[in-house]
Amino acid sequence: MGGTSDILELARDIRNMRIKVLVAKLGLDGHDRGAKVVARALKDAGMEVIYTGIRQTPEQVVETAIQEDVDVIGVSILSGAHIPLMKRLMNLLKEKRVDYIPVFLGGSIPIPDIEALHKMGVDKVFLPGTSLKEVIKYTVEAAKRKRGYREWRDLGNY
Amino acid sequence: MEGSRELLRSALNGDKRALGRLLTILESSPKKAGEVITYTLDKEPDAHVIGVTGIPGSGKSTLISKLITQYKEDNHKIAVIAIDPTSPLSRGALLGDRIRMQEHATDPSVFIRSVPTRGVKGGLSFSGVAMIEVFDYVGYDKVIVESIGVGQTDIDIMNIAHTILVVTTPGLGDDIQALKAGIMEIGDIYVLNKSDKEGAEKTYSYLEFALESYELGVKRGWTPKLIKTSALFGWGIDQLVDLIEEHYKYVLESGLYNEKIGRRRMLMLKLLSEKIFMSLLEEYFNKGIDRDILRKYDLYNASIHLIREIVEKLIKYGG
Numbered sequence: 001m002g003g004t005s006d007i008l009e010l011a012r013d014i015r016n017m018r019i020k021v022l023v024a025k026l027g028l029d030g031h032d033r034g035a036k037v038v039a040r041a042l043k044d045a046g047m048e049v050i051y052t053g054i055r056q057t058p059e060q061v062v063e064t065a066i067q068e069d070v071d072v073i074g075v076s077i078l079s080g081a082h083i084p085l086m087k088r089l090m091n092l093l094k095e096k097r098v099d100y101i102p103v104f105l106g107g108s109i110p111i112p113d114i115e116a117l118h119k120m121g122v123d124k125v126f127l128p129g130t131s132l133k134e135v136i137k138y139t140v141e142a143a144k145r146k147r148g149y150r151e152w153r154d155l156g157n158y
Numbered sequence: 159m160e161g162s163r164e165l166l167r168s169a170l171n172g173d174k175r176a177l178g179r180l181l182t183i184l185e186s187s188p189k190k191a192g193e194v195i196t197y198t199l200d201k202e203p204d205a206h207v208i209g210v211t212g213i214p215g216s217g218k219s220t221l222i223s224k225l226i227t228q229y230k231e232d233n234h235k236i237a238v239i240a241i242d243p244t245s246p247l248s249r250g251a252l253l254g255d256r257i258r259m260q261e262h263a264t265d266p267s268v269f270i271r272s273v274p275t276r277g278v279k280g281g282l283s284f285s286g287v288a289m290i291e292v293f294d295y296v297g298y299d300k301v302i303v304e305s306i307g308v309g310q311t312d313i314d315i316m317n318i319a320h321t322i323l324v325v326t327t328p329g330l331g332d333d334i335q336a337l338k339a340g341i342m343e344i345g346d347i348y349v350l351n352k353s354d355k356e357g358a359e360k361t362y363s364y365l366e367f368a369l370e371s372y373e374l375g376v377k378r379g380w381t382p383k384l385i386k387t388s389a390l391f392g393w394g395i396d397q398l399v400d401l402i403e404e405h406y407k408y409v410l411e412s413g414l415y416n417e418k419i420g421r422r423r424m425l426m427l428k429l430l431s432e433k434i435f436m437s438l439l440e441e442y443f444n445k446g447i448d449r450d451i452l453r454k455y456d457l458y459n460a461s462i463h464l465i466r467e468i469v470e471k472l473i474k475y476g477g
Binding site: 056 | 253260
């Protein structure tokens, strides 16, 4: 019966941490149903979710993450352009010294591409069929990890 | 470890990462927030705070995006505090005001921050007000506060913004709606947005009549103005900016500027006290409360007893 206590623990963590997540659609692709479902699920789990709408550039996503000081970035891409777009995004995060923010990616990602995405620093790739509970659980864990990073803590602990 | 002072210095030099971080500190730790604000009070405030309120869906975010474009052209630095509601059930929030302003996301002279209400009555939380102080300190000279837009509970915004815009749209009801108390009494400038839509002329004349009938509306030498815009098509934006600047000139000349700053700081003090007290109260009810308290005292004295215990604990441990 570990399931119930798992969920209770998750709920307590979310409540105590006030987790802030950026959900973004990257590139020229208007299919936002998936991103909206994830944004809503994270909100209903008790997180503060910034949704930026469709057709965002990597520059816009990174700037938004900085101004909103988010814990986790979730990106949705269904256009097939995930490799160049994510490469750009991950490089920008490094350039702006915010690569301590974990990034997860969801969408129609071919399995052979997953390794390349991990190599460029994408923390997690969610494929079609992923349960919302899985996404919520991962987001909490990623937020905890981010708040443990030294570079981030040096920017003013509280 | 960087302290608040170093973060403020970096933010003053244009480091948006440091500024973003500072704003989170305001939201998270009352003690550290107090430290940050104490530093900012060293400087004379000089930012123009513009409050934008009006019902959900009236186009506030889109209108603000157009204002940003205009103010950027005039070399202003613009900060936006976009307030959205927190769900009372899940305590989560979906912050979507940014969607309409994302074209400015990468602009070095613009900073946009979404702020969830986190259950604060009136919609304006301590951190929302404190953010105004920080934006002013680091050099943003136009600070726009977008409220959640439930009219009558937005009165806090009126108390601290220098210029208040009330945004409305055609087709929301008849002249009686326009005459209802509350929202029609707080604005310096009334904006009939979406005036490309049917019925705009009719709504305009209703509003005109409502404003004329309010003797109350005349606040010490400023007669509330009414203007038609369409943020989507960019109609009336130049004129709206002119009106806002005309009002700001009045604010500066009439001495209202400093009066509002005084009120803003008092509100900040009140909201922070409330926040500290409420969190201790909640903690008490979650674990510390004596379950037999209602047997020992009557209801009124039980409350007083509880308050005394909280205050004593605060004094002893410093919060």
